[in-house]
Amino acid sequence: MQLALARPAPLLLAALLLLCAELSRAAVTAQQCGPVWGTRHWGPFDYRRPVAGAGGVGIVENAHFTPWVEAGLGGKTGPIGGDLNYTLRAFPNHHRALVTMSKVTRRENKDRLPGMEWPVECYFERALRFAKDDVLVYMLYAQWLGERKRAGEARILLDSALPLAGENPQTHYNIGLIYFELGDHEAARRQALKAKDMGWPLTTLADQLKAAGHWPVADGAAAQPAASAPVGPLPASAPARPG
Structure with missing residues (x-):
């Protein structure tokens, strides 16, 4: 005997499709953008809570995220992408490094700079996975x-x-x-x-x-110009009326 299977309700089906899409996106992220934890790379550390000593954010910034790098002018140890990559692997949510990476890739019209292990979006995805x-x-x-x-x-x-x-x-x-x-x-x-x-x-x-x-217009404010105000377009030489 063949069983008659009920069709899922439209809302339930939409929710299932969204869940599948989200799970697929997470799998792609883990596969294409690499693990954040459990690697031999130094870190990861939370940029908002920098630890003292050997794990201090200053150690990484002095070596890889100098003012020269942050300004997008070039790298410290090699290509700028390599220094940004190291910084963001050690501190995935390093806000200033994310800003610099976004700025430089936009300027260069590239999705990935020499020295970067992944496309730029991966670094945002990794930051989000690390610090939700x-x-x-x-x-x-x-x-x-x-x-x-x-x-x-x-x-x-x-x-x-x-x-x-x-x-x-x-x-x-x-x-x-x-x-x-x-x-x-x-x-x-x-x-x-x-x-x-x-x-x-x-x-x-x-x-x-x-x-x-x-x-929103403030309570009691007139929506139209006052009676004494000029009606119609302003003369070309007149300054623009303040908004």
Whole structure:
């Protein structure tokens, strides 16, 4: 007798497909980007909690991540990719090294520099696997994805970063700036308001949202120009009306 198998509900099927995709992505990451732990390489250590002595971050930075390297001008022990690779193997979530790697690969229009063991995205993936609670890793990775027109993936990372921002107004504000870069004005507005309510003084994000027409009008503020204001387009020689 042939059994009649019920079709999975659409939502369940979608969830299963997402789970399979996530498991596949994790397997690809482990296979293509290499293990973070259990290697003969020195480390890994958490960049946020540098240990003293032989494991100090200064040891690695003095040898491989000098100001010259950080500025993207060249390597210390060889090609710059090799020094960045060593730094990020020892400290997978070394924020400044991730920024430099992103900057140099963008400038060179390359996905992998001489001396790097993996493509640049692997270093973000490795950082995320190593420090899943590091909000800056999510933000830097999201920026990198956004620069490559992968806004959907970037927004997922930022959404995951929000709970990690805690009560830090600067972090919420910076997440809002990245949302704005991705074109998600509503999420950027929420973050700007949250940071403002928490006492963050900078208004750059609010100014950008105002210019884009995505900032709330204050209570009682007139939506139209005052009666005494000139009607119609301004003369070509007149300065732009402040927004």
